[in-house]
Amino acid sequence: MIKLRLTQIELHGRPHWRVTLPQADGKRKLRTFVDKREAKAFFDLARIENHNHGTAVLTMSDSLRSDAVHASEILAPFRVSLSVAAKFYADHHKFITESESIESAVESFLAFKKPDASERYQKDLRNRLDRFVADFENRKIGDISAADIQAWLALLKVAALTRNTFALRLSALWSYAEVQGWVRENVITKIPKARVRGTEIGILTVDELDRLLGAASAETLPYWLLGVFCGCRNSELDRLDWKDVKWESKLLEVPAFKSKTASRRHIEVRPNLLAWLAPYRKHKGKIAPKMLRKRLERDREAAGLLAEWKPNCLRHSFASYHLACFKNAAALALEMGHTDEGLIFSNYRELVLPAEAKKFWNIVPSRDAQAKVVAIL
Numbered sequence: 001m002i003k004l005r006l007t008q009i010e011l012h013g014r015p016h017w018r019v020t021l022p023q024a025d026g027k028r029k030l031r032t033f034v035d036k037r038e039a040k041a042f043f044d045l046a047r048i049e050n051h052n053h054g055t056a057v058l059t060m061s062d063s064l065r066s067d068a069v070h071a072s073e074i075l076a077p078f079r080v081s082l083s084v085a086a087k088f089y090a091d092h093h094k095f096i097t098e099s100e101s102i103e104s105a106v107e108s109f110l111a112f113k114k115p116d117a118s119e120r121y122q123k124d125l126r127n128r129l130d131r132f133v134a135d136f137e138n139r140k141i142g143d144i145s146a147a148d149i150q151a152w153l154a155l156l157k158v159a160a161l162t163r164n165t166f167a168l169r170l171s172a173l174w175s176y177a178e179v180q181g182w183v184r185e186n187v188i189t190k191i192p193k194a195r196v197r198g199t200e201i202g203i204l205t206v207d208e209l210d211r212l213l214g215a216a217s218a219e220t221l222p223y224w225l226l227g228v229f230c231g232c233r234n235s236e237l238d239r240l241d242w243k244d245v246k247w248e249s250k251l252l253e254v255p256a257f258k259s260k261t262a263s264r265r266h267i268e269v270r271p272n273l274l275a276w277l278a279p280y281r282k283h284k285g286k287i288a289p290k291m292l293r294k295r296l297e298r299d300r301e302a303a304g305l306l307a308e309w310k311p312n313c314l315r316h317s318f319a320s321y322h323l324a325c326f327k328n329a330a331a332l333a334l335e336m337g338h339t340d341e342g343l344i345f346s347n348y349r350e351l352v353l354p355a356e357a358k359k360f361w362n363i364v365p366s367r368d369a370q371a372k373v374v375a376i377l
Helices: 036-053 055-059 062-078 082-098 102-113 119-135 146-155 160-180 206-215 221-230 234-239 271-280 292-302 313-326 329-336 341-348 354-360 367-374
Strands: 005-011 014-022 028-033 251-254 265-268
Touching (some): 014 036, 028 036, 062 082, 206 292, 206 354, 313 354
Antiparallel strands (some): 005 014
């Protein structure tokens, strides 16, 4: 058996010192020195390493030894050994390589959302996530960092609010991927939201609303009514059924699975709205009719509001006239599905005068409007 040893030899008529290094495969390696002290220092170091780590360490090249020393210096402030660091890297590399591709992750996520999500939401998810996939093609989702996503969002040529919506959709994807074990965490939560500059709240005047309701068809009228007198979001209106109108208790229930905030809430159906909805009392099924967007556009055009239409003006009108008339921000926040009544004050306070608010809550159907509804029963 070959042993580690230091011997004196003669080469070219001069004394030299040779260190014999046993190898892991049973062979040997020789190192020859002119200086005895240098040979002895090398021999002593090899003996210590052999004692601590076996013969394998004696086969290390000088470049590998130098690299190990440099790595130890890097890790010193963290008090982490080379073996621990190497294991961490190996585990991380294995996790990344075994993670799902971004293309497959998106398809799996969309399939998961399909049974419960509305068609509108599914389409929005598909459009936004496909745009992301196109720019990160063939990447593993576990290898995409928060910095990568933040840079991608910053390069989108869209408004700040739209950019935040992209981030929200990606966050839903990453949360799903975390449950599946494809990512270690939802990195989207580390990305700050884009700052959205305040915009003026757009509401309908009493006259505009009167014209709109008068121009609405019998099929679309309930959609307009529940939007403006209950403050429902568009996505919620798309999901509501007539069974959600609780006639006896005079409430509209927005179930958790139909609510944007995933929490159930009730909205008071006030006397004027009850009068409008009375002809629909025996209706069943979805409140929103088919071909909704085109029907709503025709109504707005007939009311002279097509060009001047303000985004989310139904919900904003409800909040503004409600606060001005009933002066109860806490109740309004509950009906709108908000958790902070301070948001109500900052957005809707003093937008309309109390006198106009009183007119708003006294808009009732004419006999012609009632006849139009009854005709389709």
